[in-house]
Amino acid sequence: EADIYQTPRYLVIGTGKKITLECSQTMGHDKMYWYQQDPGMELHLIHYSYGVNSTEKGDLSSESTVSRIRTEHFPLTLESARPSHTSQYLCASSLPGAGEVFGQGTRLTVV
Amino acid sequence: AQTVTQSQPEMSVQEAETVTLSCTYDTSESDYYLFWYKQPPSRQMILVIRQEAYKQQNATENRFSVNFQKAAKSFSLKISDSQLGDAAMYFCAYRSPFQGAQKLVFGQGTRLTINP
Numbered sequence: 480e481a482d483i484y485q486t487p488r489y490l491v492i493g494t495g496k497k498i499t500l501e502c503s504q505t506m507g508h509d510k511m512y513w514y515q516q517d518p519g520m521e522l523h524l525i526h527y528s529y530g531v532n533s534t535e536k537g538d539l540s541s542e543s544t545v546s547r548i549r550t551e552h553f554p555l556t557l558e559s560a561r562p563s564h565t566s567q568y569l570c571a572s573s574l575p576g577a578g579e580v581f582g583q584g585t586r587l588t589v590v
Numbered sequence: 591a592q593t594v595t596q597s598q599p600e601m602s603v604q605e606a607e608t609v610t611l612s613c614t615y616d617t618s619e620s621d622y623y624l625f626w627y628k629q630p631p632s633r634q635m636i637l638v639i640r641q642e643a644y645k646q647q648n649a650t651e652n653r654f655s656v657n658f659q660k661a662a663k664s665f666s667l668k669i670s671d672s673q674l675g676d677a678a679m680y681f682c683a684y685r686s687p688f689q690g691a692q693k694l695v696f697g698q699g700t701r702l703t704i705n706p
Binding site for chain 2: 512523524584
């Protein structure tokens with residue numbers, strides 16, 4: 480049973496639209512992450528957060544932005560979606576030294 | 591920067607048999623964490639097993655065990671008595687305890703098929 484929730488699970492949207500992918504966790508974890516994963520491929524970190532009001536860009540350059548106003552909430556926003564943004568986006572959180580707990584992911588398709 | 595390599599893009603095994611997935615990594619650190627994650631088709635990624643580098647004893651979780659060779663920078667996963675539900679992508683991952691948000695570095699993944 481997941482303690483980290485992502486919505487929506489699937490999203491098909493037109494080019495140029497603004498979208499926000501939601502991620503919430505109920506575990507009180509300070510560290511949260513967003514990964515991008517193409518089907519069957521490895522995960523790439525695009526954003527992470529140490530805690531409230533702390534966000535950093537990850538290893539893979541992304542046009543998305545994130546915010547961390549509350550510990551439990553770490554939304555990702557694309558101001559203008561493009562077909563190149565089509566991918567799966569995975570949110571995760573963790574305690575120091577522990578493995579990540581992942582959400583179920585949002586599969587985004589931009590047409 | 592640390593790197594993680596999984597040299598087997600695909601593996602298959604007969605149900606009830608044992609399979610070993612390979613993982614090597616590159617790091618100059620002496621203390622770190624290693625993980626194996628399982629990602630079933632269209633389902634959530636879950637943690638299978640975790641190893642702390644300063645512990646010489648290999649981690650074990652039921653049918654899953656690792657062979658951690660620190661000097662060789664190798665971290666293989668052994669699945670015993672394979673079950674149909676073990677079919678998934680398996681990712682090896684490395685975490686430094688020292689860097690910033692302690693983010694994970696993932697390998698490329700190995701797709702495991704279980705043959706009935």
